[in-house]
Amino acid sequence: MFTGSANGKRESSIRGRMSINLTANAIPAIINGDVNAKPLVQVLDVALVPNSNNSQQQKRYRVLLSDAVLSHDAMLATQLNDRITTGQIQKGSVVQLLDYICSPIKNRKIIVILNMETILRDCEIIGNPKPYMNSALPTVSALADNTGGNLSRSNTNSTSTVQNTSQSNTQNFRPTIQPAYQPPPVYKGRGAILKNEAPARIIPIAALNPYQGRWAIKARVTAKGDVRRYNNARGDGKVFSFDLLDSDGGEIRVTCFNAIVDRFYIVIEVGKVYMISKGSLKPAQKNFNHLKNEWEIFLESTSTVELCPDEDDSIPRQQFSFRPISDIENVDNNSILDVIGVVTSVNPSVPILRKNGMETQRRILSLKDSSGRSVELTLWGEFCNREGQKLQEMVDAGFFPILALKAGKLNDFNGKSIGSISTTQLFINPDFPEAHSLREWFDREGKYSASLSISKDNIPGGVKNEVRKTVSQIKDEGLGRSDKPDWITLRATISFIKTDTFCYTACPLMIGDRQCNKKVTRSGNARWQCDRCNQEFEECDYRYLLQAQILDGTGLTWVTAFQEAGEEIMEYTAKDLYLLKHEQQDDETFGEIIKSRLFNEFMFKLKIKEELYGDEQKVKITVIKVDKVNYSSESRYMLDSISKFCRQ
Structure with missing residues (x-):
């Protein structure tokens, strides 16, 4: 370690005609590997490093450091540039090095200062420092013998400066120098090596x-x-x-x-x-x-x-820093963290339209652990179809898997929750101690114990930010009448389907990267014509425009379902039903299909928005997504609702 100390920290405005002790032998100690102390040194010079290669590169400053006996060059980290521009560091300043490294550059060593504190802004030069010569001087351990006495007589003449100026300090300066890092054997690649270029x-x-x-x-x-x-x-x-x-x-x-x-x-x-x-x-x-x-x-x-052709078992496959779910409540928003838990519920994947107009998938899970807390995990994109679908199948089968998540992003909108990002990784039932311990806990007691969610409105079987409502609440709460549409999830039964306008004939042509879908009509030559595209074609598309009446225990209402939602409800394509009704005119079969779809219960994701029809404002309810009811998830939803009600 270093010896010598400053007589306490002084205000930087004090001028330096006072006595101050720089840390003895600081320069040779730093050069030879001791970067654990916080020495006191003086700045002899400050210079801007020339930058001829790239004028846009951030400025870098070189400083000359002294311990009153020896001096050596150092580079200032760019985050410290303001210390120069504001005058906190200048020629003569006495500083304390708080964080620094020593790096070899072109056969010599340069001190890189990462953090420092100014003790005196302006001070007269202390001592008569001489340049430290990397190649000529011995290591610090050679400056003192085992008894802390005389220097070795075998040193060359080029070391005489150190011998003459440092001998008085060697008896109380016995630094412990870590041996220089010895790299492992260089990986032998098969590529050509440039002439006179040693392997890195x-x-x-x-x-x-x-x-x-x-x-x-x-x-x-x-x-x-x-x-x-x-x-x-x-x-x-x-x-x-x-x-x-x-x-x-x-x-x-x-x-x-x-x-x-x-x-x-x-x-x-x-x-x-x-x-x-x-x-x-x-x-x-x-x-x-x-x-x-x-x-x-x-x-x-x-x-x-x-x-590298051979597997290296010394390098782990992954490194986790798991946080208990109970700790996540106190973590800052947008933090990236690792978490492991038992998957207790998995919602169906739903399409989401991003701000850039692109559609993606979203799926929401619920995780719990032995801390007595649970959290909502949102999967985006391909995670929904790969791991998400596998997890849903496992939970639906009554098996609750262990899920380890690497690099999830925390958000605190509507409670704490975690979302996947591009670098997120998911591990289902992984083979490591944390997973085995969690499995033992869940099988022994976890499956029977309740957990408190740190995600508000976290409802197993529900979707985040899409509140469950009843039919009567749509009218009673005036949903859809504000500037923005309301999005709700509703469990209801189909009671009636209009059959005269259940679909329409649509233009199949592409406009840019999207289909036109404008309604088309028959032209005189039995071809289809689109007024928007001003073209004719032999075949058109058929798209659902399904109007249905749905009801629950509180009332009934009309909704409109377009293509994808219509196919989920009818389980036939719009073209099949159109041809059956209008081309084959098989009203009996068509009627049986319609009857078979009545009084089936679904989970409806609805968009509710007031729109202008002629001179009248009407609330329009559109089916965005429809799924069959998962009664296992619904049971957990009702139990969770009862539990929350009882805690109030």
Whole structure:
């Protein structure tokens, strides 16, 4: 450790004609690996690093540090640039180094200052410091013998400066220097090696920093995001990222843009181990990067990514930091976290229209754990069809699986809940201790114990933000009469279906990426004509425009169901019923089909909005989604409703 100390912290405005002790032997100790102390040093010079390659690059400053005996160059991390521009650090300033590293660059070592505190802004130069010579000076451990006495007589002449100036301090300066990091054997790739270019050394992810020379990391891909497209002032582009984990537990995100996406997206596979080198490191964007690493790797045209042919068991498949559900109540919104729980309910997947006009799928689950709490988990996109469908089948069969979620995003809208993102991973009934412990708890007592939800309006069998209502509440509460439509979920029975206008003939032509769907009529030559497209064609499309009356225990109302919802209700295509009624004129069969659909119970997702018809305002109720009633989920819903009522 360092010896010597400042006489307490002083106001930065004090000028330095007073006595102050810099930390003895700070410079050689830092250069030789001791970065655990917080030495007091003086700034001898400040200079802006020339930037001829890229004028848009952020400014970097070089400072010359002194311990009153020796001096050495240091680079200031960019987040400390304001210390220079505001004058907190200038020539003569005495500072305390709080966080720093020492990196080899082109056969010499540079101190990289990550954090510091100004003790004196302005002070006269202390001592008569000489430059520290990396290649000539001995290590700090060689400055003192085992008894803390004289320096070794075998030192060369180039070390005489250190011997003469440091000998008085060596008796009370016996730093414990960690041995320099020795990298494991370099992974032997089969590619050609450039002339006079030594192989990059393998280092742990935790040791990466922007000021290193050539490096390589060996790590396993734990997550891979989709390719995302963007548009900004520079034009259109695309980007994707993947996460890495090495044998020391270090994690870091790797990001690729544009042409680099085309080069590496297909190459990268989750679960595989790769050797990666020649990337650039930049500060991690914490708004999008949840990993515990200050840096992020950006691959470039010169970067290399090589698949390691042999499996490396020393690198784990995944690394979790599970939080009990009860702890999530106190976690900040938008945090990324890992959670494990028992799946107690799974809702059907429903289509959702995004703000960009694209449709996606959403499915909501309920998780509980031994903390006595449950939470709502929302799956988006392909998660709904892959893991989501499997989970629903398991729960419907009466088996409640264990689900481990890696990298879910917390939101606190309408209570705490978790949602999947592009880098989320789901593990059903995983084989690790936390899952086995949770299974034992659930089978022993968990299935019989109630849990308190941290997600408001969390109703098993229901859908988030779509409140259950009855038919009578639509009118009593004036739903649909505000500026925005109301969305509700209603369990009801079909009591009547209008058969004269149950569907219409539609234009099949595409306008851009969407079908026209405008109503078409027969032309004189028995072809179909669309006035909107001003074209004729032999075949048209048939789309539902189903008007039905639905009822529950509180009343009845009319609803309109379009194509997908109509097919769910009728279990026939609109074309089949149209041809049966109008072409084959088989009224008896048609009538039997209509009767078979009456008095069936469904779960209706309804959109309610007041619209203008002529001069009259009318409330229109549209069926957005319809599902058969899952009586297992409905039973849990009623039990949960009773439980909540009893707690009031």
